[in-house]
Amino acid sequence: MDMNIVDKQRLVVIGNGMAGMRTVEEILARSPGKFQITVFGAEPQPNYDRIMLSPLLAGDKTFDQIVLNSRQWYQDQNIELIAGEHVDWIDRERKLVRGAAGTERPYDLLLLATGSNPFVLPLPGKDLEGVITFRSVADVDDMLKVAGPGKRAVVIGGGLLGLEAAHGLNLRGMEVSVIHLMPTLMERQLDASAAHLLERKLTARGMNIYTGANTEAFLGDERVRAVKLKDGTEIPTDLVVMAVGIRPNSGLGRAVGLACERGIVVDDAMRTSDPAIFAVGECVEHRGQTYGLVAPIWDMARALADNITATAETAFVPAATGTRLKVSGIEMFSAGEFMGDKTTEDVVLRDGARGIYKRLVLREDRLVGVVCFGDASDAPWYFDLLRQGEALGELRETVIFGPVAASADTADSVMSLPDSSEICGCNGIKKGTILAAIAQHGLATIDDVRTRTKASASCGSCTGLVEGLLKGALGSAYAPAAVKPMCKCTSLGHDEVRRRIVGGKLKTIEDAMQILEWTTPDGCGSCRPALNYYMICAWPGEYVDDAQSRFVNERMHANIQKDGTYSVVPRMWGGVTSSTELRAIADVVDKYKIPTVKITGGQRVDMLGVKKEDLRDVWRDLNAAGMVSGHAYGKALRTVKTCVGSEWCRFGVQDSTALGITLERMTWGSWHPHKVKLAVSGCPRNCAEATIKDFGVVATEAGWDLHIGGNGGIKVRATDFLCKVTTEQEVLEYCGAFLQLYREEGRYLERTAPYVERVGVPYIQQKMVEDAANRSALYQRFMYAQRFAQSDPWAEQSGPAADVRQYSPMAEMV
Amino acid sequence: MDGMARDVFFTDVGALNDIPRLGARTVTTAEGDIAIFRNNQDEIFALRDRCPHKAGPLSQGIVHGRSVTCPLHGWVISLETGQAMGADSGCTHRFSVKLEDGRILLGIGAKP
Ligand code: SRM
Ligand SMILES: Cc1cc2nc3c(=O)[nH]c(=O)nc-3n(C[C@H](O)[C@H](O)[C@H](O)COP(=O)(O)OP(=O)(O)OC[C@H]3O[C@@H](n4cnc5c(N)ncnc54)[C@H](O)[C@@H]3O)c2cc1C
Ligand code: SF4
Ligand code: FES
Numbered sequence: 001m002d003m004n005i006v007d008k009q010r011l012v013v014i015g016n017g018m019a020g021m022r023t024v025e026e027i028l029a030r031s032p033g034k035f036q037i038t039v040f041g042a043e044p045q046p047n048y049d050r051i052m053l054s055p056l057l058a059g060d061k062t063f064d065q066i067v068l069n070s071r072q073w074y075q076d077q078n079i080e081l082i083a084g085e086h087v088d089w090i091d092r093e094r095k096l097v098r099g100a101a102g103t104e105r106p107y108d109l110l111l112l113a114t115g116s117n118p119f120v121l122p123l124p125g126k127d128l129e130g131v132i133t134f135r136s137v138a139d140v141d142d143m144l145k146v147a148g149p150g151k152r153a154v155v156i157g158g159g160l161l162g163l164e165a166a167h168g169l170n171l172r173g174m175e176v177s178v179i180h181l182m183p184t185l186m187e188r189q190l191d192a193s194a195a196h197l198l199e200r201k202l203t204a205r206g207m208n209i210y211t212g213a214n215t216e217a218f219l220g221d222e223r224v225r226a227v228k229l230k231d232g233t234e235i236p237t238d239l240v241v242m243a244v245g246i247r248p249n250s251g252l253g254r255a256v257g258l259a260c261e262r263g264i265v266v267d268d269a270m271r272t273s274d275p276a277i278f279a280v281g282e283c284v285e286h287r288g289q290t291y292g293l294v295a296p297i298w299d300m301a302r303a304l305a306d307n308i309t310a311t312a313e314t315a316f317v318p319a320a321t322g323t324r325l326k327v328s329g330i331e332m333f334s335a336g337e338f339m340g341d342k343t344t345e346d347v348v349l350r351d352g353a354r355g356i357y358k359r360l361v362l363r364e365d366r367l368v369g370v371v372c373f374g375d376a377s378d379a380p381w382y383f384d385l386l387r388q389g390e391a392l393g394e395l396r397e398t399v400i401f402g403p404v405a406a407s408a409d410t411a412d413s414v415m416s417l418p419d420s421s422e423i424c425g426c427n428g429i430k431k432g433t434i435l436a437a438i439a440q441h442g443l444a445t446i447d448d449v450r451t452r453t454k455a456s457a458s459c460g461s462c463t464g465l466v467e468g469l470l471k472g473a474l475g476s477a478y479a480p481a482a483v484k485p486m487c488k489c490t491s492l493g494h495d496e497v498r499r500r501i502v503g504g505k506l507k508t509i510e511d512a513m514q515i516l517e518w519t520t521p522d523g524c525g526s527c528r529p530a531l532n533y534y535m536i537c538a539w540p541g542e543y544v545d546d547a548q549s550r551f552v553n554e555r556m557h558a559n560i561q562k563d564g565t566y567s568v569v570p571r572m573w574g575g576v577t578s579s580t581e582l583r584a585i586a587d588v589v590d591k592y593k594i595p596t597v598k599i600t601g602g603q604r605v606d607m608l609g610v611k612k613e614d615l616r617d618v619w620r621d622l623n624a625a626g627m628v629s630g631h632a633y634g635k636a637l638r639t640v641k642t643c644v645g646s647e648w649c650r651f652g653v654q655d656s657t658a659l660g661i662t663l664e665r666m667t668w669g670s671w672h673p674h675k676v677k678l679a680v681s682g683c684p685r686n687c688a689e690a691t692i693k694d695f696g697v698v699a700t701e702a703g704w705d706l707h708i709g710g711n712g713g714i715k716v717r718a719t720d721f722l723c724k725v726t727t728e729q730e731v732l733e734y735c736g737a738f739l740q741l742y743r744e745e746g747r748y749l750e751r752t753a754p755y756v757e758r759v760g761v762p763y764i765q766q767k768m769v770e771d772a773a774n775r776s777a778l779y780q781r782f783m784y785a786q787r788f789a790q791s792d793p794w795a796e797q798s799g800p801a802a803d804v805r806q807y808s809p810m811a812e813m814v
Numbered sequence: 815m816d817g818m819a820r821d822v823f824f825t826d827v828g829a830l831n832d833i834p835r836l837g838a839r840t841v842t843t844a845e846g847d848i849a850i851f852r853n854n855q856d857e858i859f860a861l862r863d864r865c866p867h868k869a870g871p872l873s874q875g876i877v878h879g880r881s882v883t884c885p886l887h888g889w890v891i892s893l894e895t896g897q898a899m900g901a902d903s904g905c906t907h908r909f910s911v912k913l914e915d916g917r918i919l920l921g922i923g924a925k926p
Contacts (some may be wrong), residue, residue: 522836522854525876525883525890546835552874552885560885564871802835809840810850811827813922 008036012097012107014087014252016041018050019281019297020113021069022650026305028077029456034309037079038105040097043135044084046071051576054619056324058142059784060502062777090256092274105123109276109308112253114603116246116282116292125134125218131240134165146239149173150786153239154227156215158185160244160323163202167327169241170207173541173787177208177235179215179227187324190690193350194373196356201330201355213405252500263290268315270304280304286316295321298428311340322383324376328505333379336369336386337361344368347400360400365391365401368492377400380465384421394515414468423456423469424462434466438473439794446470462502487527489513489520494530494747501531502538509535509546523549530748533635537669537743538787555806557793558615566615567608569632570622571668574642574660574680575603584625588618602639602677604630612807619794628792631668635749640664641689645682645699654699655684659728663697666732667739669790670782673746673755676739691719694742695735696751704731708764709756717753723769737768737775740782779784824919830856831916838873838882841920845886848909850895851882851919859893860911860920866891866904878924 011027013020016039024037041047045067074081084611085099090110098104110710118133122125132142134303135156143165147153151174154164158180170176178185185202186194214230218240226236249549259265259273263285269277280293280300290298296318303316322335340346340361342600349358356375360382361369366389370382381403385392391398406526414423419432436445437453449455470476490497497516506512509531514521516577523531528549535543547555572581585605589597595609610618619629631638642660646652660680667678678699679690689712690696696707696719703726707719722738725731740763746755756764768775795803833839833852840847840863847863849872857880863873870886882895890899896906910921 304817520879522878524878525888530879548834548877551876556874558875560871562868562886564874805832805834805839806837809823809842810832811825812842813825813827813844813920 007035008213009108010106011028011035011037011109011111012105013037013039013111013113014090014097015111015115015281015283016043016047016081016083017112017113017115018047018068018294019115019283019301020111021047021110023113023280023301023304024079025069026301027309030183030305030311031309035109038107039074039079039081040085040087040099040103040105040312041081041083042086043136043138046070046074046081046083048137050135050450051326053134053137053140054164054168056137057165058171058328059141059168059777059781060328062774063137064771064777066775071088074549078449079727085254090252090277092256092277095276107276109278110737111304111308112272112277112279112283114249114252114283117249118242119245120242120246121215121244125216125220125224126242128218128220128224129604130221130224130317131218131242132240134241134243135642137280143169143239143241144172146372147172147174151175151239152237152617153177154179154235154237155241155243157243157245158209158211159188159243160183160186160325162241163198165325166202166207167239169239170205171328173784174239175208176200177210177237179213179229181212181214183212185209185211186325186332189325190332190373191338191359191371193348194332194334194371197355197357197373197624198325198330198332218333246282246292247784248517250283252283253279253283257276261288266316268303268317269307269313269314270300271307278304279310286318289318291318291798293321293323294428295319295422320387322379322385324371324379329507330374331376332369332373333376333383334369335379335383336367337363338369338371340369354535358400362392362396365393365396367392367665378423380422380462381417384417386739387420415472418548423465424453427454429453429589431469434469435473438470444470444474444478451468451801463503486530486547487524487767489518489527491524492516497531498538501534505735507535507539507543509549527586529554529635533671533673535811539787541788544659546797554635556615557619557629557633558610559633559798561608563609565609565611567606567632568610568615568618568622569604569606569630570627571630571664572604573664574640575659576642577604581625581627584622588621591620591621594618600632602632603641604632604639609760615675616798616802616804616807620798623795623798627796628668628723635672635674636676637664637667637672640667641677641679641693643680643682643687644814645680649682651685652682652699653701653705654682656688656699659704659731660688662728663732663735666736666783666786669792670739670743670786671789672739672743673748676742676749676752678735692716693719695733695738697731702726704728706731706734708761709752711751711753713751715753720756722761722765733775733779734768736782737778738764740778740785741767743782744783822921824910824912824921827918827920828916829916830858831912833858833918838875838877840871840873843922847871847873848920850911850920851877852876853880853893858911858913859916860909861891861893862898862907862909864906865889866896867902868925870915872906875887903924 047069048306049066051070055061064335085101096106118135141810153169153176155178158178166176166178184192194502198759216230217228218224219226224240228234250260253264254260264279266279266284266286274277281297306312306314320336327330344361344363347360352666356374359371365384372379421431423431434455443449456463485491486494532546532549552560558568584706592608592614598606600606610705623628640660640663642657645656675696678695679688679693681690682699690698692710692712698705707724708722710719711717742752827841838849838851840849849861849863851859863871865884865899867889870884872882874885881890883890889902896908898904912919
C-alpha cells in the first residue's frame with residue numbers, strides 16, 4: 001500500500017491555460033509526486049498554445065499542432081482535468097472550489113490562473129452577431145464560420161493582436177480593413193518609421209488601413225453589416241473583430257475577497273492575500289504591473305513552483321520583454337525603450353527599398369531599446385545585449401550590423417550567449433535548457449532536441465542556432481543526421497527543406513536557395529521542380545508558378561513523345577463522354593492530321609503525335625466543345641476511374657459513376673508530389689480497380705469503403721484499408737484530407753504507395769480518421785488550394801494572355 | 815575575335831528578351847533545329863537541338879548554371895561544350911553565338 005496517497009496535498013488549479021499549466025509542469029519537474037492535482041478549465045479543449053491562434057486562424061497550423069498538453073498527458077501525470085466547467089465560487093473557509101455544473105473539489109493549496117478577458121468597446125451594436133473578440137479557439141471558429149473569399153472583415157485595433165487577426169483573415173481571402181485609433185500602427189511596439197514600413201507592406205497585401213480613426217457604432221439589425229466611424233464614414237462588413245486590449249480576469253478573486261487592484265494582487269512569491277491561494281499569469285498584478293506576454297509568465301511559473309514546492313524562495317523579478325509579430329513575410333521585433341528620450345542616442349540602419357529598418361537605442365554605451373523591421377534574424381542577439389545591460393565598448397562600431405559582424409561562426413556566437421538567453425522564441429526555450437537536455441539525455445540530432453525540448457519545433461527559424469548549440473556541445477562528435485540530400489545542390493533532405501520553406505516563410509525558389517545555402521547558382525533539373533512544387537503547396541494563391549522550373553510536359557501541358565511531338569488527353573469526367581465530345585475529338589484529329597488516336601488505360605482518349613505549333617489550336621477547339629486538360633502529363637490529379645454502378649449494373653449498390661464525377665470535379669487541377677489516380681467501384685466486385693489506386697472507393701450496401709496507397713505501376717501494390725464511411729460528403733472530405741496530407745508530407749516524386757509505407761497506415765488513420773478536427777482542417781486547406789489550382793491551363797495557354805513564344809521557333813533560317 | 819573569322823556568318827535571330835531566363839528557343843535551319851539558351855546571368859549558348867543520347871529536344875529541358883537537363887531521359891549537357899556531363903558520354907554540336915545591344919547573333923558555317 002502506498003501510504004503517500006493519504007499524505008498528498010491537494011492542489012486545485014483554476015484556469016487550464018498557458019500560465020496555469022506551465023506552473024503545473026514546473027511543479028512536476030521539481031516534486032513529481034507531491035500533489036494530488038485537479039485542474040478546472042472553462043474551455044472544453046485541453047491546454048493549447050494561445051500564441052498560435054494567429055497561425056491557426058491563418059490556416060498555417062491545425063488545432064492538433066497547437067495543443068500543449070494532450071488529454072493523454074493529464075492521464076499520464078495523474079492529473080484530474082475538468083474541462084468545460086467554469087469555477088463560480090471558492091469557499092475559503094472550508095477550502096472548497098465549486099464549478100458551474102456543481103462539481104466540488106477540496107483543496108489544501110489553490111492556484112488561480114484565469115488569464116484575462118478581451119476588452120469590448122462599449123459602443124452601440126457591440127452585441128450584434130458577427131462582432132467578436134480574438135482570445136480563444138472558439139473565437140477563431142466563429143471567425144472561420146464567416147471568413148471566405150469575397151467576404152469583408154473590419155478589425156478594430158492595429159496592435160499586435162489586431163494585425164495578426166487581419167493577416168489571418170486576409171489569407172482566408174477576405175477583404176480586410178483595420179481601424180486604428182492612434183496615428184501609427186503598433187505604437188506600443190514600433191516607432192513611426194518602422195510603423196510606416198509596416199503599413200506599406202500591409203497595404204500592398206490588399207488591406208485597407210485607417211489610422212487616426214475613431215469607431216462610433218456597429219450597424220445592423222441582427223448581424224453586423226457595417227462599421228461607422230466618428231467622421232461619418234461607413235465601412236460595409238460581414239465580420240468585426242475587436243482587438244483593442246485585455247483586462248485581467250480578476251472577477252472570481254475579487255468576488256471571494258482576495259486583495260485586487262486591476263488584477264489579483266500577488267507578492268514576489270506569487271501568493272495572494274490568502275496564504276493558501278497563489279495566482280499566476282495575466283490575471284495577476286505584481287507591484288502595480290500587469291502582463292500580456294508569455295515570457296514574464298514563464299518567470300512567474302518558475303518562481304511560483306519554487307515557492308509552492310519549497311524548493312527555493314525565488315522572487316519573481318520582471319525582466320525586459322520583446323515582442324514579435326507573427327505575420328508571415330513580415331519580420332518585426334521590438335524590445336525595451338525603443339522610443340528613446342533626451343538621454344538616449346540612436347543608431348539607425350534603413351534600407352527602404354528592401355524594407356529593412358533597424359533602430360538601436362543606447363544610453364551611456366548600453367543598449368536599452370531595439371526595433372528590427374524587415375529582418376529580425378538578429379533579434380535574439382540584440383535582446384540579449386539589452387538584458388545583460390553591459391557597456392558595448394568596441395562592439396559599438398559594428399553592433400548595428402548584427403552578430404555576424406561580431407563573430408564569423410554561428411556555433412561560436414551562439415555558444416558565447418549566456419545560458420539565460422532565449423533561443424526559441426515560439427516556445428520560450430532558453431540556451432541553458434537546451435544544453436542541459438543535450439547533456440542529460442545524450443541528444444545528438446536536431447530532431448532529438450525538437451522532441452525533447454520543443455526548441456525549433458514551431459517556426460523553425462532558430463534551427464541554425466540549435467544546430468550551433470549541438471555543434472558547440474558535442475564538438476567533433478556532432479554528426480548531423482544522415483538524411484539523403486534532395487540532390488547534389490544541397491545537403492538538406494526533402495523534409496527539412498519543406499519545414500524551412502514553411503517555417504521560414506520562404507516564398508520564392510530564389511529565396512529558398514539563398515537562405516538554405518544552395519551550392520549551385522540556380523539548382524538543377526531535379527531540385528527546381530521539387531522546390532516549385534513545395535512552394536505551390538505551401539503558399540497557395542501567393543506563389544507564382546515558375547514555368548522554367550517545370551518539367552517540359554508540365555510547361556507545355558502535353559506529353560512529349562520520343563520524336564519531340566506531343567500527345568493530348570482531354571479530361572473525360574469519371575470516364576463518361578458524349579457524342580458531342582467524341583465528335584469534337586474526331587474533328588480535331590482530322591483538322592490537325594493527328595496520326596494516332598488511342599483509348600488510354602485511364603478511360604479517356606489520347607491523341608498522339610500533335611506538333612508543337614498546333615497545340616494551342618488543338619486546345620482551343622477542344623475547349624470550344626467544353627473539354628479541359630486531363631493533366632495526363634502532370635504530377636497532378638490524373639484520372640478518376642469509375643464503373644457503371646447502380647444506375648445500370650445489376651450488382652451495383654451505389655452510384656459509383658456519379659460519385660467518381662463529383663470526386664474528379666473536386667480534385668482536378670490539384671498538384672501533387674507525384675501523379676495521383678482515384679477510382680470508384682459500385683460494388684465489391686471492384687471493376688474500377690479501386691484497390692490499386694492512390695485513393696480508392698468501393699461501394700457497400702451500407703456506404704463506402706475507403707482505400708489508400710495503391711499502385712499499379714512498376715511495383716504493384718494493393719491499397720490499405722483506411723475506414724468505412726456512410727455518406728458521399730464524407731467520401732469527399734476524406735479524399736480531400738488524404739490528398740492534402742500527402743501533398744504536405746509526400747516527398748517530390750514519391751507516390752502515395754511509398755509514402756503510405758514510409759509513415760504507416762496507423763499514422764494516417766490517427767491524423768485523419770480519429771482526429772475529426774484535423775481531417776476537416778486538411779480538407780479545408782485542400783479546398784482552399786483548389787481555388788487557385790482549378791483553372792484550365794489549356795484555356796490559359798490558348799487565350800490572349802499566354803506567352804506564345806515557346807510554341808514556335810524564334811527564327812527560321814533557310 | 816572569332817566572330818570576325820572569314821567563314822562565319824552571323825545572323826540576327828532575335829532579341830535576348832525573346833527567350834525567358836533559364837529557358838530556350840529554337841531556330842529552324844535546313845539541317846534541323848538549333849536551340850538558343852539563356853541562363854540566369856543572361857549568358858547565351860547555342861547547341862544543335864538534339865541530345866547525344868537519343869536525340870531529345872534539349873530546348874525543352876531545364877536550364878541550370880551552364881547546363882541543361884534533357885527532357886527525355888535526364889542527361890545533363892554542358893551548354894559551353896555540348897558534352898554530356900557526369901557518367902554519360904556524347905557530344906552535341908555547338909554554334910558560335912554572341913550578344914550585341916540585346917540582339918542575338920548566331921554564327922553558322924564555322925566549327926568553333
Ligand atoms: C497513355 C497511357 C497508356 C495508354 O495508352 O493507356 C500512359 C502513358 C504513359 N505513362 Fe502510364 N499511361 C497510362 C496509364 C497508366 C496506368 C493505368 C491507370 O492509370 O489505370 C498505370 C498504372 C497505374 C498506376 O499509375 O499506379 C501507369 C503507370 C505508369 C508509370 C509507373 C508509375 C509507378 O508509380 O510505378 C509511369 C512512369 C512514371 O510516372 O514515372 C508511367 C508513365 C507514362 C508516360 C507518361 C511515360 C512518359 O513519361 O512519357 C506515358 C506517356 C505517354 C503519352 O505521351 O501519352 N505510367 N500508366 C495511360 C494514360 C492514362 C490517362 O488517361 O491519363
Ligand atoms: C491571438 C493571440 C496571440 C498572442 N500572441 C502572443 C505572442 O506572440 N507572444 C506572447 O508572448 N504572447 C502572446 N499572446 C498572449 C498570451 O497568449 C498570453 O499572455 C497567455 O496565454 C496568458 O496565459 P494565462 O494562463 O494567464 O491566460 P490564458 O492562456 O488565457 O488561460 C486562462 C484560462 O483560464 C480559463 N478560466 C478563466 N476563468 C476561469 C474560471 N473561473 N474557471 C475555469 N477556468 C477559467 C480560461 O478559459 C482560459 O482557458 C497572444 C494572445 C492571443 C490571444
Ligand atoms: S507502358 Fe507506359 S511508359 Fe511503357 S511504353 Fe507503354 S505507355 Fe510508355
Ligand atoms: S534523349 Fe536526352 S537523355 Fe535521352
